[in-house]
Amino acid sequence: MKIGKSFIPISVVALMLAACNQSSSAEKEPTLLRLGHIQSESNAWHKGSLRFAELVNEKTEGSVKVEVYPSSTLGADRDLVEGMQIGSVDFALVAGVMSNFHEPYSILELPYLFEDLDHLEEFVYGEDGKRLQNETLEETGVRGLEFWLRGPRELTTNKLVESPEDLRGTKIRVPNIEASVEGWKAMGASPTPMNFGEVYSSLQTGVIDAQENPIEFTASARIHEVQDYLVMTDHVFGYVQLLMSEKTFEDLTESERGAVLEAAEEARMYQNEIVFSEEEAALQLMVDEGVEVIEVDQEPFRDAVQDVNERLADKYGRDLYDTIQSMRE
Template identity: 35%
Template sequence: MKSSKISLLAAAALAAILAGPAAAETSFKLSAVGSPGTPEIDAAMKFAELIGEKSNGEYRIDVLHSGQAGGEREIAEGMQFGTTDFAILGGIVQNFDPALMIVEWDLLFKNNDHVRDVMNGPIGDEISERLQKNLGAIKVATFMRSPRLLTTNAEVDDLDDIKGMKIRVPEMPARIALWRALGAQPTPMAFPEVVPALQLGTIDGQENPIGLITSTGIDEAVDYLADTKHLYGFMLLLSSESAWDRIPAEDQAMFKEAAAEAAAYNDELVEQSNEKGMEKAAAKMTVTQPDLEAWRAATADVYKQFETVEGFSDLYNRIVEAGQKY
C-alpha cells in the first residue's frame, strides 16, 4: 500500500513537471473617481468581470474607485507617466490636449448617437491618436454620461428667457464664452456653493446632469427645469501605452470586445438613471422642452475664439458636419 501511494505521488510530480509552470496571472489596475452605484463604476466592474471570464482567469483587473488613486488629474498624469494601467476619464483630457475641449463643448453634439458616430469613426480615430501622443493613452471604449440640463428660478421656454440670467457654469473659458453668447451671465462657482446661491438668489440658475440635480437639493432650491440636453457628456475608458503593450496582440481584441460590452452596460444604466431622475424631478418642478436651434445659431461662431488651438477648429467643424444628419 505504501509503495502504491509513493507511485501515485511520483506520477503526479512527473505530470506537473511535464505540464510546465502554471501560467502567471497578469493583473492591472483601473482607476476612476466615481463610486459604486454610478454607471461608469458599475460598468468598470463589469469590464473587470468580463476580462476574467473571457481570459479564463489569465487576466485580472482591480478597480480603484472613489478616488483611491487620486483625483482625475492625478489619474490622468498616471496615464501620461505609465503608472496608471486603465482609467475612466472625462473632460480632464483637455488639460493635456486643449483641442479636446470638444469633449465638453455645449451644444456641439446633437444626441448620444451623434457622440457614438463620432467616437467610433474616423474623427474618433484622430482623437485616439491625439490621446496617445499627448497623454500616452489608448482609447478602448466610450462610456456615455447623463446630458446636462438647465435649472432656473424662472421658466425657460426659449432663448430669450435666459437673457441676463446669472447661470453658474464650470470655470472653463470655452463654456463661459458659450453661455455669454447665449445672452446669459455665466458665473463660475464651486459646486458646494450652488444650492445656497440658488436659495439666496445670488445666481438665477445652474446646469448639471439630472442625477446631481435630484441628489443635491437643486430640485428643492428652484422650481424650473429646462430639458435642454445642451451637453451630451461621455467618458473614455483608456489604457496606458505601457499597459497595452503588456497585452499580446491576439488578446487586445478580447479587451476591446469586453470594453464594448461594458460600454453598452454603462449606457443602459445611464438611460435607466435618466428616466428615474426625470420622473423624480417632474414631481417637484415645472419641466419645459426648449427648441435648441436658436441656441445653436447663437453659439455657432464661438469656436472661432479658439482657432489658435492647434487642431481644434478642424475637429469642431467635422463634428458639426457629422451631426447634420441628426
C-alpha cells in the first residue's frame, strides 16, 4: 500500500500535542494581583501583607502572585475600597472607613464599645463577625477575608491632656467616620476628618494639634516627631480587614480561591503574633525619642461618649450594638 506524503502516525501526533501542551503550560504567565494599604513598610500591616503574598505564591505554585503597595501608593482607604468594587485593586487592608460603604461598621468604631482585646476577638472571630462580612459582600462587592488585630487607639497631642476638659479647643485629626467625629466632639475636642497621609505635615504646620491611632501605627509614621504627649485613652479596640475584590475572586480558579483563603488565614495568625510585640518596641522608641506618656482615668472619657453611642446605635444597628454589649456579661 502506498502511503501519502501527508501521513503522520497517530503516536507522533500525540507526542506533538503533549509537547505543545507542556510548552503552553510552561509559558503561561502568572496572574498578578495588587494589594494596597496606607501604612509604611516598617508597619506590621506591611509585614503581614508580604507574608500573605508569599503564602499565595507558595499555595498556588506560582500561578498567582501578589504585589504589595504600601504608604497609600494605590490611594487612601476610600480609594482602595472603590478600586476593589470596580476591580482595579485586588486586595486592600482597610479599617473603619468601611463604615462609609456598609453602615453597620460604624458600630465597631464607637469609642469604648469594646471592653478590651478579648472582647473584640470574641466578636470578630465569632459568627457575628462572619455575618457582618457576608452582608458587606452582598452590599458592596468586596469580600472580607480576615480580621487582623491592632493595638488600642491612643491620643497624641502637643499639650497636656488628663481629662475631657483639657481637650477643649484641640483640633484633632480623625478618620472620616461619624462615630469618630461625634465621639471626639462629645469628649470636648474639635475633630477634623483627614486622610492619614496628610497628618504629619498638618501637625507640623499647626493645621491640627492632635491625632489618635494605635501606638505602632503612630510610631511607624514618625508622628511622634511632631507630638509631645502620648495619652493612654484606649478609646477604641480596633481591627483592620484584609479585603478582596469579588470580581478578582471570581476570576480565579477554584483551587486558586482555596489557596487565597488559606493564605489569608495564615497571614492573619502571623500578623496577630507580631503586632503587639512591635507595639511594645514602638512605645519604647517613642519614649526614647522624647514623648511623654500620660496615664489617665478613662472613666470620664467613657462617660462623655455614652449618649453619642446610644444615638448612633439606633442609627446604624441597635441589634449589633446590643449583641456586642451582651458579650460583656
